[in-house]
Structures are given as structure tokens and as C-alpha cells.
Amino acid sequence: MPITDKGLATRNKIIDTACDLFISQGYHATSTRSIAQAVGMATGAMYNHFQGKDEIFIEVLNKYHPWREIPFAIRKAKGSNPEEFTKDAARILSQIWQKKKNLIKLHLIELIEFQGTHLPPIFKEVFAESELELEKNLSKQPMQEHLSRTAFSQAMLGLFFGLMMTSEFMGVELPNDFSQLGFQYFSDIYLQGYIKDISKKGSSNNIEKK
Template sequence: MNERSPSPTAKPNPIRSRQQIVSAAHRLFLTQGFHGTTMRQIAKESGMALGSLYNHFADKDDLFKAVFEAYNPYPLLLMALEHSQGKNTEELARVAARRLVTALKDRPDLIKLVFIDVVEFQGKHLSAAYPEVAPGMERFAARLQRDPSALRALSADSLLRGFFGLFYTFHMTEMLLGKPSDPAAQTAALNDLTEIYLRGILSDA
């Protein structure tokens, strides 16, 4: 009787192993913070030996860099802007603001990750990730500027700073000031912020 020889032990997939580590680190950084998380905890969470982590990453800083590259918010933000359409500058700004806020609503992890980078690394990973999406951001600013008669003479940089300053932080200000009690109040707050972006806070009087 011929017996089948045992299958050779499958070799670990280095790409899959790296992804497991990055995913586990992402979960722990968000729940425990960067300094509150150890490499040993990440190894346990990923189901891997501690030494395996150091086969992929030099240290915890190097691992955070990989986490930020995998989970940074820019691709989601850029997608929201690129899918926004409007027949004029005002309509485009309103649609884009609504899409951006909606996209971030169910992704509090993106805001937390940016906070960690800003607090622990002075935003260096955020800055390093921006050049990849910069052309798309500049295209959005150019679309806002397509009707010069509708705008004051503002630079593309100023338009983007104002836009993200108001709408990327929308959910953060809800946490800071107290979330509106109902969806209608939340919509009203977003509409008011859009008015501020478009027209400022001073009355015409």
C-alpha cells in the first residue's frame, strides 16, 4: 500500500506576515496610543513571534511609518473631492464639503491616526504622504478657481487650507463642543460652515 508522503511545511509568506503586523499595530495604536503600545503586544496581537517583527521593521517608529502609509487619510479625501461635481464654484464647494464630511463620518480611525502623527512625530508622516496626492488636491483647487469672477484673488493654497481646516475637522469640533442632538442639527451646522467658507462670518450690513 502506497502512503502519500506528508506535504512539506508551507513557508511563511513575507508579504502576508508584514500585512498582519501592520494591521495589528494599527489596531493597537488606535486603542492604546503609540507610547502605550509595545512591540511585544503587537507581536501577540498579530500572532507572530517578537523576533519576526524585527525581521520586517527596525523598531516601533519604523512600524508606525508603515501603518501610516497603509492607513493615511489622503486617498479617501482625494476620492471624495474627485467625485464632487458642481455647475459653479459655490455648488462644487457645497458638494465637496458634504462628501468629505460623509466620508470621514464612519472613519474615526483616520482622525485618530493623524492625531498620533501630529502629537508624536510633529506630522512628519502626514507631510511625507502629501506629495502623492498633491496633484489631485491642486486639480480640486483649480476647479474652485475656474470662474475667477466668483472669487476673491486667493491662492490655491489658501483655498485648500480653508477647506480642510473647516471640513476635515468637522467631526473633531463635534467632539469638542458636543455633537448636535439630531441629524438635522448636524446638517444645519455643516451648511453654516459651508456659508462661512464661501462668504465669511461678517454680514453684508
């Protein structure tokens, strides 16, 4: 039976509420009952929308995993050459990350409670979206012959994940400028070799393009 608009709105409310609870309380401390109470509905009624807490968490992860922000950053980034484009994408992601740091907790819950079994489909989807956005973006700019879509998308995913994990769990207080510009610093280190390499080659004939 198709989901009605009201049913979809209720599902989204459950997902959004559960996301806040998983982040603030952790997975084990968040029960199906506590989610229902926070939403303002009977626990039994929530089973009309989800089979249980595991399914709710999977939907939360699918909607709010931090990787989901990468295609948006690629779509909005601008630059007249690969380095400018990369730095602008890094700037956009850094701004997003500063506002949504707590979402990394969803990734950790997934690793601990589910051994990361739900991450490959998300990665595959985000990777495909990133490549698509990159293709659309670069077709409007004078640099499309100098950038491998596959390499750039994969690098951005790895770069963003590296920043998320180290900035939150290094156990040290980072300098203020690094906290604000960390992703741009990471882009200089992580992608500079790639940028230099393609600048030397300077032609799509020498770089695999997907």
C-alpha cells in the same frame, strides 16, 4: 531585495492590525509584542518587516491619516458651479468622516509623540493629489474658469482638519443635524466668502490658477 507578494501582504496585515491597536489602546500601551500577537506571528519575525514600533506607526499614519480621503472626495464631487461643487465635496467628506472618526486619534498621536514631524510630507502629497484630482474633475465640467485649484485644495484641507478637531474635542454634545451635516455647515461658513469673491470676478483672468 524586492518585497514578495507574501511579504507585502504580511506588511499590510501588520499595518492594519497596528492601526486598530493604536486607536483603541494608544501609542504607549501598544507594544511591538502586542502587535505581533494580534497578527499571529513571533515578535522576532516582525522585525523582518519593520525596525520597530515607530516605523510601524509611520506606515500606519501614511496609509490611514484622514487627509487621505480628500482627493477621493474631490474626484467624486460634481456641480455646475463652484458652490455646488464645494457642497458636494463637503457632503462626500462628511459621509466618510462619519465612518472613520477614530482615525483622528492617529493625528493626535503624531502631534504628541512625534511633534508632527511626519505630517508635512503627508500634507504635501495630499495637496498635490487634491490639485490633480481637481484639475481632472473640473476639466469635465462647465465651471473650470471660475475656480482656483490651489485655493480650493488648501481650503478643503483646512476645512476638513477644522471639522475633525472641533467635532471630536469641543467637549459638548452637538445637535444631531450638525453631527450629520457638520462639514456642509463648515463649507458654508469657511468657503462662502471665497465663492462670493470668485462669483463677482467670474473670470480666470482675475484669479490665479495653478
